[in-house]
Amino acid sequence: MSNTHTSTPDLTEAARLDRAAASAARAEIWRARGRVALLGIGPVIGALLLSALVLLALGVDPLAYYGFVIERGLINPYGLQATLTRMGPLLLLAAGLIVAFRAGIWNLGGDGQFLLSAVVVAALCPLLAPHLPAWLVLVVGLLVGALIGAVWSVLPALLKAYQGVNEIITTLMMTFLGVSFANVLVKLAFRDPATTVPQTRTLAVADRLPRLFDTTVSSGLLIGLVAVIAVHLVMTRTAFGLKLRIVGANPRAAIHAGLPVPALTVAVFAISAALAGLAGAVEILGVQGNVRADWNPHYAMTVIPLVFLARFNGFATIAFVFLFSVLSIGGESAARRTGVPNFFTLVVVAILLVMLGVAEYLDQRRRAAGK
Amino acid sequence: MSALFTDAFLTSLVLGALTAGIPLMLAGLGEQISEKAGVLNIGIEGMMLFGAYAGFLVAYHTGSIWLGFLGGAVGGMAVAVPMAVLCIRMGLSQIVIGIALTLGAEGLTALLHHFQFAQSYPRLPAVETLPIPGLSSLPVVGPALFDRPPIVYLAVLAVAVTAYVFRSTQFGLALQAAGDKPAALDAAGVDVVRVRTIAVLITGGLAGVGGAFMAEVGAGIFVPFMTNGAGFIGIVLAMQARGKPLWVLCGALLFGACLSATTALQVAGVSIPTDVIQMLPFAAVLTVLVLFGRKASLPPALGTHYVRGAR
Numbered sequence: 001m002s003n004t005h006t007s008t009p010d011l012t013e014a015a016r017l018d019r020a021a022a023s024a025a026r027a028e029i030w031r032a033r034g035r036v037a038l039l040g041i042g043p044v045i046g047a048l049l050l051s052a053l054v055l056l057a058l059g060v061d062p063l064a065y066y067g068f069v070i071e072r073g074l075i076n077p078y079g080l081q082a083t084l085t086r087m088g089p090l091l092l093l094a095a096g097l098i099v100a101f102r103a104g105i106w107n108l109g110g111d112g113q114f115l116l117s118a119v120v121v122a123a124l125c126p127l128l129a130p131h132l133p134a135w136l137v138l139v140v141g142l143l144v145g146a147l148i149g150a151v152w153s154v155l156p157a158l159l160k161a162y163q164g165v166n167e168i169i170t171t172l173m174m175t176f177l178g179v180s181f182a183n184v185l186v187k188l189a190f191r192d193p194a195t196t197v198p199q200t201r202t203l204a205v206a207d208r209l210p211r212l213f214d215t216t217v218s219s220g221l222l223i224g225l226v227a228v229i230a231v232h233l234v235m236t237r238t239a240f241g242l243k244l245r246i247v248g249a250n251p252r253a254a255i256h257a258g259l260p261v262p263a264l265t266v267a268v269f270a271i272s273a274a275l276a277g278l279a280g281a282v283e284i285l286g287v288q289g290n291v292r293a294d295w296n297p298h299y300a301m302t303v304i305p306l307v308f309l310a311r312f313n314g315f316a317t318i319a320f321v322f323l324f325s326v327l328s329i330g331g332e333s334a335a336r337r338t339g340v341p342n343f344f345t346l347v348v349v350a351i352l353l354v355m356l357g358v359a360e361y362l363d364q365r366r367r368a369a370g371k
Numbered sequence: 372m373s374a375l376f377t378d379a380f381l382t383s384l385v386l387g388a389l390t391a392g393i394p395l396m397l398a399g400l401g402e403q404i405s406e407k408a409g410v411l412n413i414g415i416e417g418m419m420l421f422g423a424y425a426g427f428l429v430a431y432h433t434g435s436i437w438l439g440f441l442g443g444a445v446g447g448m449a450v451a452v453p454m455a456v457l458c459i460r461m462g463l464s465q466i467v468i469g470i471a472l473t474l475g476a477e478g479l480t481a482l483l484h485h486f487q488f489a490q491s492y493p494r495l496p497a498v499e500t501l502p503i504p505g506l507s508s509l510p511v512v513g514p515a516l517f518d519r520p521p522i523v524y525l526a527v528l529a530v531a532v533t534a535y536v537f538r539s540t541q542f543g544l545a546l547q548a549a550g551d552k553p554a555a556l557d558a559a560g561v562d563v564v565r566v567r568t569i570a571v572l573i574t575g576g577l578a579g580v581g582g583a584f585m586a587e588v589g590a591g592i593f594v595p596f597m598t599n600g601a602g603f604i605g606i607v608l609a610m611q612a613r614g615k616p617l618w619v620l621c622g623a624l625l626f627g628a629c630l631s632a633t634t635a636l637q638v639a640g641v642s643i644p645t646d647v648i649q650m651l652p653f654a655a656v657l658t659v660l661v662l663f664g665r666k667a668s669l670p671p672a673l674g675t676h677y678v679r680g681a682r
Contacts, residue, residue, distance in 0.1 A: 058486055106466065155657065165660055168411075169610045172603050177653040183646040305474065308467045343481035343595070350475025354453070357463040357471075 039363055040316065043355035044323070050355070051348045055340065065338050073330025081216045083325045088220025088286060089114075089279040090325065093300050094317045095227040096275030097307045102235050103268040104248030105160070109153065109171030110276045110300025112178025117148035118280035119182040119200065122291040123190035125284070126201035134207050142223075142281050149277015150270045152178055157269030161262035167269075179296055186293045198293035209286040218286035225318065227275060232314025244268060276300060302346075305353045324349065378510060384631060385516065390589050392627025393526050394419070394598075397581030398605025399612065399619040400533055401574035406609055407537070408570035409550035413469025414454050416602025417476030418575045419582035422447035424480040426583025427495070427593035428487075436498055439587050440522060440580055447579015448572055450476055455568045473602070481595035492592045498522075520588055522580075529577070533616040546570055578602065604652075611656060626652040 052062035072079040093110050100107040125141045132140070156170035192201040209219050235241035247254045247264050254261050279299070284291065306324055310316035324345075331345045398415055405412045412418075425446025430439025450472055457463045502518040509517070537543040545566045548556035553563045585601070586593045604626055612618035629652040636643055 054482075058482065155661070159660060166610065169607050170657070170660065173607055173653045173657055176600060176603070177650055177657070180646040180650045180653075184644060184650070187644050187646070301470070302474070305467065305470055308464070308470075341482060341485045343478040343485075346474045346478025347482065348478075350471045350478065353467055353471035353474075354457065357457060357467060358461070361461045361463060 035363070039356075039359050040319075043352060043359045046355045046359075047348060047352035050351050051344070054347060054351075055344075058340070060338055060340050065334050065340060065344075068334035068337050069327060069330030071330070072333035073326035073328075078216070079329055079333065083322070083329045084215075084217045084221050085287060086325045086329055087321050088218055088222075088224040089283040090299060090303055090306075090321045091221075091224025091228045091318065092275050092279035092282060093303045094307050094321055095224070095231040095314070096272040096279070097300075097304060098228070098231050098235065098312050098314060098317065099244070099275070100268055100272040101307060102241075102248050102312050103244040103264070104251065105265065105268050105272070106168045107153070107156075107171050107269065107272045107276075108168055108300075108304070109156065109175045109178070109273070110303070111296065111298060112171075112175035112182075113149040113152045113273045113276035114280040114283075114300055115182045115296055116152055116178045116185075116280070117145040117277035118284045118288075119185050119190065119291050120148045121145045121281045122200040122203070122284045122288070123185070125207070126203045126290075129203065129207045137207060138209060138285055141285050142278060145281025145284075146274040146278045149280065150274040152277070153269040153273030157266045160269070161265040182291075183293055186291055192290070200290045202290040203285065205289065208289060209282070218282075220282035220286035223278070223282055227278070228314045228318055231275075232317075235312075235314075302349065305349055309353060309356050384628065387631025388624055388628035389516065389519065389523065390627070391630040392623040392625075393523060394581035394585045394589065394601055395604050395608060395626050396530070396620050396623035397526055397577045397584065398602050399608030399623055400529060400616060401577035401581070402605045402609035403612060403614065403616065403619055404533065404546065404577070405567075405570045405574040407546045407550050407614060408567045409553060410454075410458065410567055410571055410574075411465045411469070412454065412571065412574055413466055413606070414450060414472035414476075415469075415574065415578050415605050416598055416600070417469075417473035418447040418450040418578035419585070419598045419602045419605075420473075420480055420596070421450045421476045422575075422579025422582030423586040423597060424483065424582075424593055425449070425579065427586040430495055430583075430587050431493060436520070436522075436587060439495075440583050443579040443581075443583025443587075444576040445579065447575040447577070447582065449575070450579075451571050451575025454575070455571045459564055459567045459571065477596060480593075484593060484595055492594060495587055495591045497591065498588050522584060522588065526580075526584070527620070530616045530620045537614070537616065542566075542569075578605070581605075607656060611659070622656075625655070629655075 048066070052066070055062040055065055073083050074080060093114065096110065097107065121141045121144055124144060125137050128137045128140060152174060153171070156165075156167050156174055159165035159170055160167045186200060187198045190200045191198055194201075211217060212219055212222065235245065243254075243259055243264060246257065247259060247261055247268075251261055254264075283297075283299075302324070303321070306320040307317055310320050327345050327348060328342070331340075331342050334340060335342045335344075398419055401418075402412055402415050422443040423446075426439045426443030429442030430436055433439070454468060454472060457468045458465045498520040500518050501521045501524070503524075537546070545556060545561050548559075548561075549563050549566045549570070556566070557563050581601070582598060585597060590597065608619050608622045608626070611622055629648055632648050632651075636648075
């Protein structure tokens with residue numbers, strides 16, 4: 001190392017410096033990646049440990065509980081397939097939320113958009129099935145689902161874009177309205193006359209979304225994955241995504257920059273709600289086949305925290321949605337065997353959110369102290 | 372249709388509006404206080420639910436309705452404490468933590484109820500009413516409005532107290548400033564974090580009593596997830612009321628009337644799906660928004676974290 005200070009640095013010297021700089025940069029990148037991974041994984045482990053304490057307090061063996069969750073949600077082939085199938089609609093909802101949240105628009109109306117499009121698709125597709133080829137029924141179902149979702153966001157979109165009305169209120173109200181409206185439709189208009197319980201006609205299993213390979217996994221998973229990755233790439237790699245992010249980061253600056261903010265706002269609502277509607281269609285065409293009255297899985301409300309946990313990153317969202325699906329599918333089985341109701345999953349997600357927030361806070365303080 | 376206009380029908384309608392409206396009003400009032408101070412409280416649903424659970428549990432074990440309401444207030448505050456620590460002191464996103472607290476409270480109360488009562492839903496005795504002499508003998512409105520449990524009168528009184536605090540006290544001014552211009556409040560030597568913390572704790576207490584009211588007076592039992600969106604309606608009420616407590620009361624009674632209309636109509640022998648009626652209040656508010664959209668004003672600093680000396 002003594003020759004680094006020679007007055008006439010030769011070529012090899014420059015090359016060595018180059019290499020040193022490159023390896024330092026690489027180390028820096030790896031350190032940053034490690035920090036991000038730690039920020040993501042640390043809270044997950046912390047939340048699982050804290051949740052284990054909750055289980056202990058309730059007199060349940062946490063190891064047994066987690067064992068059942070992992071066995072059913074992850075290892076058992078049928079369980080794993082159920083986990084993957086559940087991911088489809090959740091990923092689509094998450095994709096819609098990523099678009100909205102990155103653009104600074106709080107679309108909390110996902111449940112209404114999801115449910116209403118699910119009901120319309122469930123009513124429409126069994127009627128079309130005898131008259132159209134199966135693939136066309138599915139395509140029509142998916143398109144109609146997306147359209148219904150988008151339509152249900154028109155009012156909040158216009159109010160936000162042209163009147164500046166806070167979209168948190170309007171989307172929440174549209175959700176309540178949509179959930180009730182969906183129930184009215186099931187009970188009064190779309191009711192299957194052949195059954196005593198109020199529900200829509202059922203789409204035959206043969207007419208549903210094709211399964212992947214030789215498994216029971218619905219191809220809804222594929223649609224969801226494509227949607228999340230496409231949204232992630234559009235938001236991070238394209239000019240359109242950049243515009244939306246500018247609107248989200250600073251609407252006033254966006255107006256100064258000459259961006260058509262109202263039009264972009266409406267576009268964000270339309271895309272976000274269409275993806276939520278698509279999720280409803282995928283849930284019906286891939287999993288349920290019909291809608292029963294008063295059915296509401298509250299998927300959108302549960303996905304919101306996951307998208308936040310992933311910091312609006314598409315790939316991290318996939319990981320968190322997978323984790324949540326394992327917890328919820330495995331939790332259903334663990335509930336039967338250990339007597340812990342399914343609601344426990346909600347507690348885990350809540351603790352996870354808080355832990356992640358705290359981890360980020362500590363990280364910020366650490367970095368602030370380092371500077 | 373003549374059955375619609377009997378005294379019994381009208382009495383049950385007004386009474387139902389009040390019973391369904393009071394929890395909404397308490398939640399809305401609480402939300403209004405924290406919104407004034409610049410905190411968007413999405414966790415209010417969780418605070419109500421935990422208040423409902425705690426209130427029910429205390430009333431069930433002690434047999435005292437008043438201790439039950441106290442328990443409800445404490446339960447609501449117990450959920451407000453993490454909100455205050457995480458959002459106001461540490462500056463985490465109010466929406467994320469709000470949703471987390473709601474989900475957590477939903478899960479936790481359902482779990483605790485499951486482990487304590489399994490599938491049984493023990494009932495509380497009916498709450499004693501306090502008839503107001505003279506007024507309670509009026510037709511229709513008498514038995515519906517003036518022969519209620521004392522907590523109802525107290526809840527309505529809370530509206531007046533809140534209005535007075537907002538308008539005429541130092542603390543009311545501080546609340547307003549914490550939401551409008553926290554930096555100015557800070558410059559005036561008032562601790563923004565403390566003002567917001569107190570606001571959020573009061574919110575939790577009010578929402579908790581609202582939840583306890585649902586369990587103790589409204590239903591007489593605790594059922595998991597029983598608040599069923601009442602907290603979110605509270606948020607809507609608070610935003611619509613634009614800082615005026617009286618408007619929260621009016622809005623809550625309107626929502627309450629719509630919610631109770633179903634039961635009243637069933638009493639009168641008219642059967643309309645609950646869902647149609649439940650759509651009415653939301654449709655009404657949306658119509659107002661479409662007509663007078665721009666006016667829904669919110670405190671400028673709502674939802675933002677205040678760091679002392681950051682600006």
